[in-house]
Amino acid sequence: MIDLVLYHFPGACSQVAVCALEWAGLPYRTELINLATGEQSGAEYLKVSPLGKIPMLIVDGVPLAENAAILTFIAASAPAAGLFPADPTPFMAAEAVGGMSFCGGTLHPQVRGIANPARLTAGDVEGVRTHSKYLLAKSLTYANQRLADRGWWLGPVSIVDVYLNWAVSVARRNGFDLTPYPHVDALPDKLRAALPAFAAMEADDKSARAALRLAA
Numbered sequence: 001m002i003d004l005v006l007y008h009f010p011g012a013c014s015q016v017a018v019c020a021l022e023w024a025g026l027p028y029r030t031e032l033i034n035l036a037t038g039e040q041s042g043a044e045y046l047k048v049s050p051l052g053k054i055p056m057l058i059v060d061g062v063p064l065a066e067n068a069a070i071l072t073f074i075a076a077s078a079p080a081a082g083l084f085p086a087d088p089t090p091f092m093a094a095e096a097v098g099g100m101s102f103c104g105g106t107l108h109p110q111v112r113g114i115a116n117p118a119r120l121t122a123g124d125v126e127g128v129r130t131h132s133k134y135l136l137a138k139s140l141t142y143a144n145q146r147l148a149d150r151g152w153w154l155g156p157v158s159i160v161d162v163y164l165n166w167a168v169s170v171a172r173r174n175g176f177d178l179t180p181y182p183h184v185d186a187l188p189d190k191l192r193a194a195l196p197a198f199a200a201m202e203a204d205d206k207s208a209r210a211a212l213r214l215a216a
C-alpha cells in the first residue's frame with residue numbers, strides 16, 4: 001500500500017488531485033496550505049515545495065510536483081478506476097496529455113491573469129486582466145466546441161474534464177461571463193451527475209474551507 005499525502009488548498013488546482021484520489025479509491029490524507037495567508041511562501045512549506053506551489057503529492061515520502069504528473073501517477077496507480085479511457089491507442093494517450101497541458105499550460109495562466117494579474121506583472125494590472133479575458137475567450141470557444149462535438153474532452157469522461165472544470169470555476173468566481181460557452185458552463189452539473197468523486201471533492205472543499213475559517 002503506498003502512503004500518499006496531498007498538499008492542498010480548497011478551490012485551488014489541487015482540488016483536481018483530490019478528485020483524482022477519490023476517483024481512484026486510493027487511501028490518502030491532505031495537508032492544508034493556506035494560500036490566503038501566504039503559507040505557501042513560508043520557510044516550513046518551502047522545505048516541501050521549493051517553488052511554494054500546490055498541489056504537491058508525497059508518495060512514500062518522495063515529493064511529486066505538477067498537476068499533470070500527479071494526475072498521471074494517480075491514474076496509473078489505479079488503472080481499473082478509469083481516470084483516463086482504458087487501453088488507449090497511442091493517439092488517445094497523447095490526447096490525454098494534451099488535455100492536461102491545455103488546462104495547466106494554457107488555461108491556468110489565463111485564469112490567473114483574471115483572478116490575480118498582479119502575480120504576472122510589475123506594471124499595468126488592468127491591461128493584463130483585459131488581455132487574459134481576451135485569451136480565455138479564445139480558449140473557451142475551442143473547449144466549448146470540443147465538448148459539443150465529443151461530450152467530454154476525450155469522448156469518455158476523464159480527469160481532464162475535472163481539470164478543465166477547475167480552470168472554468170476560477171473564471172466564474174471572478175465574474176467572467178460563461179454564457180457564450182454553454183457546454184463549458186454545464187460542466188459542474190454534468191460532472192456531479194457522472195462522478196461520485198466530484199461530489200466528494202466538493203464536500204472536501206467545503207470542509208477544508210471551514211477548517212481554514214474561509215468564507216463559504
Ligand SMILES: N[C@@H](CCC(=O)N[C@@H](CS)C(=O)NCC(=O)O)C(=O)O
Nearest residue numbers: 012013040052053054055066067104
Ligand atoms: N504548474 C503547476 C502550477 C501550480 C500552481 O500554480 N498552483 C497554485 C494554486 S492553483 C499555487 O500554488 N499558487 C501559490 C503561489 O503561486 O504562490 C501545476 O500545474 O501543478
